[in-house]
Amino acid sequence: MRRVAITGAGTVNAMAADVPATLVAMAAGRVAIGPLAFPDVDRLTIQIGAQIHDWTPDERFSRQELALYDRATQFAMVAAQQAVTHAGLHLSEPETLRAGVIMGTAGGGYTTIDDSYRAVYPQGKNRVHPFTIPRLMHNAPSAHIAMKHGLRGPSFTVSTACASSNHAMGLAFQMVRSGGAEVMLCGGSEATLCFGGIKAWEALRVLSPDGCRPFCATRNGLVQGEGAAVFVFEDMDRAVARGADILAEVAGFSMTSDAADIVVPDPDGALRAMRGAMDDASLSTDSIGYINAHGTGTTVNDRTEAQVIRSIFGDASPPVSSTKSMHGHLLGATGAVEALACVMALRDGVIAPTAGHHLADADCVIDCVPNEARRTQVDAALSNAFAFGGMNACLAFRRV
């Protein structure tokens, strides 16, 4: 089977608008969570999030593009362009037929839906923008990336709630590894920070009113974020032959289903996903030097995840951090942004911290790299995503 290289990366998120600045922010433990700003935010009980405040779509896109791009697509387009530029990707005409894109999203064009409902319900209007449907559909980011970069092979969108982008990256990895494609763009984008988006989450009573503190005894819920991250996955031989800058190797992937509860995680499903990714990558437990946790900051997730990690690694658990403490929970894009933390650990030997950690929790006995980044060589890393629906997706990465 072929090996798979990561040769490009791009992102826009609440911490920064590109990869280098995002990694600097992660290494500094900079928290990008703050007051939300959008119409009717004063009617929300939860008024914090990791929002991108200085977004200027008018300066980034043409008038026609703006008419077609929901905020989630805008984030995806910027991240994808950065990734393609970074990779120095130039595809010949035949190669474009074997190149595609798989993106993850949980909410799709959420702000487009919110705006159109606002127009027809409270505002009583009888018409909405003619591109409402092509803007809001979940596959819009993938489609626009494919169109922009001429990727004519397999393209689609995966929606598995908070595991969407891990599933997207995992499927892209399998496609390149199997020879089904030479090059795949993949990742996730999300833009659900609007009144309707937060109001719906509020009703589940799992959002924190004051911050995301994964694995901390004082944690009281998750905090939503927004943004995108996109990677270029490429056949390793092709990448080496063209002298590409290889950020890391995608070494393994596993996906499992709890088949148990729609919101409460089941340890067995998470455990099978993590073990499965290591087996797929032929990595032993002692070779794992870093785990980017799902680490949402909810009582149940963090307790379950810590127990699963301990049951796999025992007392020899590698460092585990949840960068959601800084960039928030980007739902369907979160795994993609978190893969950047894995790349930083493998390439730069810097493990991003779990920010906002005040007090050890007896239910979470793991080394969660509290508050300060750690410098150490990491040869292999895992990235967890355990979604509502009991859908788990774990990626394994290796240093090159």
Next chain:
Amino acid sequence: MMKDDVLAETQPDATARISAQVVAILAAQSLRDAADLTPDTSLEGLGIDSLGMAEVLFGIEEAFDISVPFNANTPDVAALDLRTVGSVCAAVQRLIHEQKG
């Protein structure tokens, strides 16, 4: 019920009416007959899990036009005892008193 009717209602009547509504919500959520629920019946015993609790609280907020400050991650912080049918009734009485005067 009109506002004047509420004002005319005696305190014991109001308390009984509110409790009956709360019991009806809990009975509907747990697929039981309201008559089978006693103040000591535990919500856990009724099979009301975290999602069920979110639905119950939504039903209560809608029925009484109040806000129940409950975070599933920190169930004890709001000093709301939501363990039994009786304690839920008492909590709702208190919230109505606090929020509606």
